[in-house]
C-alpha cells in the first residue's frame with residue numbers, strides 16, 4: 325500500500341499487528357484466530373468510520389489520487405466496442421478531452437470525458453486533464469453527432485479546470501465553454517454527467533449541462549479550485565483546507581443545494597482501491613438514469629434541462 | 642542674458658506660477674480634482690465626467706458605474722428598471738477573512754445597489770431593447786445567484802416581449818462566496834441565451850473593463866454581435882494565473898480589446914463616445930424580424 329493516505333496510517337498499524345499475530349500463530353501453533361478476528365473487525369470498523377467522516381481536504385486527496393480511475397478506465401470497464409472519435413475538425417485533437425461511440429449494455433451511446441494520465445508521460449499527453457478551447461469544441465462536435473443520431477450522451481468529468489495559457493486565451497477559452505453551455509441546452513437527447521474526481525469551475529461545467537448530474541462519493545464540484553480560492557480570498561494558497569471547507573464542495577452539500585441529482589458510492593477506501601466495483605456502481609447509476617429519461621421526448625428533455633438549472637440559486641425578493 | 646533667455650525664464654516662471662495656482666486651487670477644493678491613473682495629469686473631476694469618464698488628455702477610459710453607463714447609453718427618461726428588488730443571501734454561511742454577509746452589506750452601501758447588475762428595458766436613439774448592465778464596484782462585478790437570476794429573467798422577459806437584449810459586462814468572474822451555486826449561474830444564463838437564440842432575437846454583448854472568468858465563459862460572450870469597449874481587458878483566466886502557470890511574462894497588449902479583435906473574438910472595438918451610436922446602428926439593422 326505505497327499509495328496510502330496519511331489519514332489511513334492507523335489502519336495500516338492495525339493491519340501490521342494482524343500480520344504479526346498470523347505469523348506468531350503459524351510459528352508457535354497457538355490458536356490466535358479469535359484475536360485476529362477481533363482486530364480485523366476493529367480495523368474494518370475503524371476504516372468505515374474514517375471514510376464516512378472525511379473532511380473536504382481528505383476527500384480532495386482521494387479525488388486527486390494518481391491511481392484514481394481515469395475516463396478511459398471507466399469506458400473500458402463499463403462499455404464495449406468503444407470507437408474513439410478524434411479532433412475538432414478545424415486543426416486540433418485536444419487529448420485532454422476524449423470521446424467516442426461505445427455500447428453500454430449493448431446500447432450505443434456517445435461517451436465523452438476529460439482525461440488524466442497516471443504517469444508523467446501520460447499526463448503530458450492529456451495536459452493533466454486541463455482542456456484547451458479546442459477540446460470543448462471537439463466535445464461540441466460529438467454532442468452534435470449524438471444529437472443527429474439520437475444517441476444518449478454520457479460525460480465523465482475529472483479536471484482541475486480549463487487550461488490557463490496564451491493559446492487558450494487567443495482561441496477564446498471562455499467563449500468555447502460558454503458556447504458548450506448554450507448548445508448543450510438545445511440537445512434533444514438524454515445527457516448524463518458524472519463528476520468522477522475534480523470538478524473545477526467552468527472547465528468542468530463545459531461538459532455538464534445535463535439532465536442528470538451525479539458526483540462520486542469522494543469527488544468534488546466547485547466554482548474555483550480550493551487553492552485558487554485561498555490565494556484570492558485569503559491571499560495564501562496554503563489555506564486550501566479552509567477554502568475547501570468554506571466552499572462546501574462535497575456531495576452532501578451539493579445535494580442540499582440541488583446542484584446534483586445523486587451521489588455514487590465508492591468502494592471502501594476510495595475508487596482507486598477497486599476499479600471494477602466502482603465502474604459497476606457508475607454503470608448502474610447511468611442505466612437507471614437512462615431508463616428514467618428514456619420515455620421523454622426531445623422537447624421534454626430540453627425543458628427538463630432548462631428547468632433544472634433555472635431553479636438553481638439562492639436569493640430573496 | 643539674451644532676449645531669448647529672458648523669454649525662456651519668463652515662460653518658466655509663468656508655468657511655475659500656474660502650477661502653484663493649480664496647487665492652491667486643488668488644496669482649497671481637493672474634492673474637485675483627481676489624477677488620471679494612466680497619464681498622471683491633474684484633472685478636474687467635472688472635465689472627466691463631462692467627457693463620458695474618459696481622460697481628456699490621454700483618452701484613458703475610466704470604469705463607470707452601472708447607473709452612469711445606463712445614462713450614457715439610453716435615451717433620457719426611457720429606462721425602466723426590472724427585478725431591482727432581488728437581493729443576495731448567504732446560502733453557505735461563507736466566511737474568509739471577512740464574512741460574505743459583511744461584504745454584501747458594504748458593497749450595497751458603497752454602490753446603492755442590491756447586487757452587481759441592473760436589468761431593465763429602455764431605448765437607444767429610439768430603439769427599444771432589454772438590457773443587463775453590470776457594476777464592477779459591487780464585489781468586483783462577481784456573478785452569484787442574484788446576477789444569474791436577473792440576467793436570466795431579463796432574457797426571458799425579452800423573449801416574452803420580443804425585444805433584443807444588450808448585456809454590458811464588467812466582472813471578475815463567478816462569485817466564490819456562493820461556490821457551486823455561482824457556477825450554476827453560468828449554466829442558467831447560458832440556457833436562457835439558448836432560448837433567446839431559438840426565439841430569433843438579437844443579443845449583443847458589450848464587453849467593458851474588466852470581463853473575466855465565469856462571465857466570459859457564459860452570457861458575456863454568447864452574443865450574436867460582440868462589441869468591446871476600447872481599452873477593456875477581457876479573458877477567461879486572469880493574467881497572474883496564466884503567468885504563474887506558464888512561468889513567462891505576457892505581452893503588454895495581452896487580453897486587451899484590441900488583442901481580442903486581432904484574434905477574431907470580437908466584432909467591434911468601440912471608444913466609449915461612439916458606443917451609443919454603434920449600438921443604435923446595430924439595433925436598427927435587426928428590426929425586420931427573423932425568418
Ligand SMILES: [Zn+2]
Nearest residue numbers: 677680696699
Ligand atoms: Zn490620462
